[in-house]
Amino acid sequence: MIFRAVEDTDLISRVRRGDVEAYNLLVSRWEKRVFNYLLRLTASPDDALDLSQDAFLKAYQNIRKLDDPARFGPWLYRIAHNEAYSLFRKRRPETALEDVSSERNPAPGFPMDLSLAVTAALDRLSPDQREAVVLKVYEGFKFDEMAEVLGCPVSTVKSRLYTALDLLKTELAPVNTRGVPRGN
Amino acid sequence: MLSTDSHSSCGRAEALRDYAFDELPAEERRAMEQHLAACGDCALELDQLRLTTAALRTLPDREIPQRIAFVSDRVFEPSPFRRFWNSGARLGFASACVLALALVVSAWHLSGHYAEPRTVVQTTASASPDQINAAVSKAVAQVRAQIAENDAQVIQAAVQAAERKRDAEYRNQMVALEENFDVLRKTMNRDYARLEGSELGAGQ
Numbered sequence: 556m557i558f559r560a561v562e563d564t565d566l567i568s569r570v571r572r573g574d575v576e577a578y579n580l581l582v583s584r585w586e587k588r589v590f591n592y593l594l595r596l597t598a599s600p601d602d603a604l605d606l607s608q609d610a611f612l613k614a615y616q617n618i619r620k621l622d623d624p625a626r627f628g629p630w631l632y633r634i635a636h637n638e639a640y641s642l643f644r645k646r647r648p649e650t651a652l653e654d655v656s657s658e659r660n661p662a663p664g665f666p667m668d669l670s671l672a673v674t675a676a677l678d679r680l681s682p683d684q685r686e687a688v689v690l691k692v693y694e695g696f697k698f699d700e701m702a703e704v705l706g707c708p709v710s711t712v713k714s715r716l717y718t719a720l721d722l723l724k725t726e727l728a729p730v731n732t733r734g735v736p737r738g739n
Numbered sequence: 740m741l742s743t744d745s746h747s748s749c750g751r752a753e754a755l756r757d758y759a760f761d762e763l764p765a766e767e768r769r770a771m772e773q774h775l776a777a778c779g780d781c782a783l784e785l786d787q788l789r790l791t792t793a794a795l796r797t798l799p800d801r802e803i804p805q806r807i808a809f810v811s812d813r814v815f816e817p818s819p820f821r822r823f824w825n826s827g828a829r830l831g832f833a834s835a836c837v838l839a840l841a842l843v844v845s846a847w848h849l850s851g852h853y854a855e856p857r858t859v860v861q862t863t864a865s866a867s868p869d870q871i872n873a874a875v876s877k878a879v880a881q882v883r884a885q886i887a888e889n890d891a892q893v894i895q896a897a898v899q900a901a902e903r904k905r906d907a908e909y910r911n912q913m914v915a916l917e918e919n920f921d922v923l924r925k926t927m928n929r930d931y932a933r934l935e936g937s938e939l940g941a942g943q
Contacts, residue, residue: 590803
């Protein structure tokens with residue numbers, strides 16, 4: 556007998572047949588990522604948690620509308636993105652994400668200079684640029700998936716991301732020279 | 740400080756970045772690897788890009804403060820129609836319908852469409868007010884009893900749902916607590932091991 560890991564697509568099929576426990580398992584797989592994505596957009600743990608719950612609830616209610624279960628991730632993030640922007644519009648119709656940077660705090664338990672430098676550098680980006688960086692660097696989405704989440708063409712996604720990276724490279728150049736563990 | 744020039748002189752900046760994020764097709768990827776072996780500008784640009792993304796990735800993810808679980812009745816909350824239909828109001832509604840139907844039939848009989856109207860009037864008139872009151876009281880008592888029974892069932896179901904939700908939250912909290920303790924224990928063990936190592940080093 557061949558065993559294989561239970562895929563998200565399997566769980567989605569079960570959820571569509573009314574299996575709530577399958578959805579709880581799906582949530583447990585994605586909740587930390589969605590929470591951190593929303594935390595990086597909102598800079599508020601409370602808002603990020605509330606929005607995460609709303610996003611998962613909305614996803615559950617609309618899971619039959621998901622055309623391709625293999626695209627659950629981008630679809631879920633699209634819902635989370637919409638929830639976040641809906642909140643911003645309700646609270647600050649004109650400023651949206653512009654002012655959240657002042658509320659942002661570096662992660663606890665981390666070297667303060669590097670943490671502060673990275674946090675400050677991200678804060679200097681526009682909301683669109685910051686979200687592009689979050690989706691690519693922290694969430695690891697492909698460009699076509701990012702386009703699905705953000706609701707814009709791939710060319711726009713790349714433009715936002717690469718402009719942001721130019722700015723970040725300038726901002727973080729002094730930190731980089733002091734030695735950061737290299738990624739790929 | 741590193742140079743912040745973002746564009747390599749050979750005009751392959753975008754392809755280089757696509758390569759850095761593993762977004763190039765296999766053939767273009769191989770071509771870029773060959774190019775990088777020969778182009779110092781692009782190699783430097785790639786190096787800077789990787790340093791920048793590595794710096795960004797040093798920010799750790801935070802733990803979610805509270806697990807999200809769907810055992811609540813919010814998700815399974817029935818539609819307003821179903822809620823109405825399952826409530827005690829259904830019986831009242833049905834009774835009202837029956838009464839209205841009886842009134843319509845009665846009015847139709849009295850209006851002369853029935854072949855023997857006098858017989859009906861006499862039949863209706865033959866029931867005394869006391870008999871009518873007793874019959875109405877009996878019907879009302881039956882409906883009330885049925886409504887009370889239905890309400891009791893609804894309340895019992897709600898209490899059971901609340902208890903299930905509370906138990907699930909408690910389990911989630913215990914799991915989170917256990918994980919936190921585990922992290923704390925590992926951290927303390929690591930610190931203790933480090934401290935012990937440094938003391939041994941100092942002793943030598």
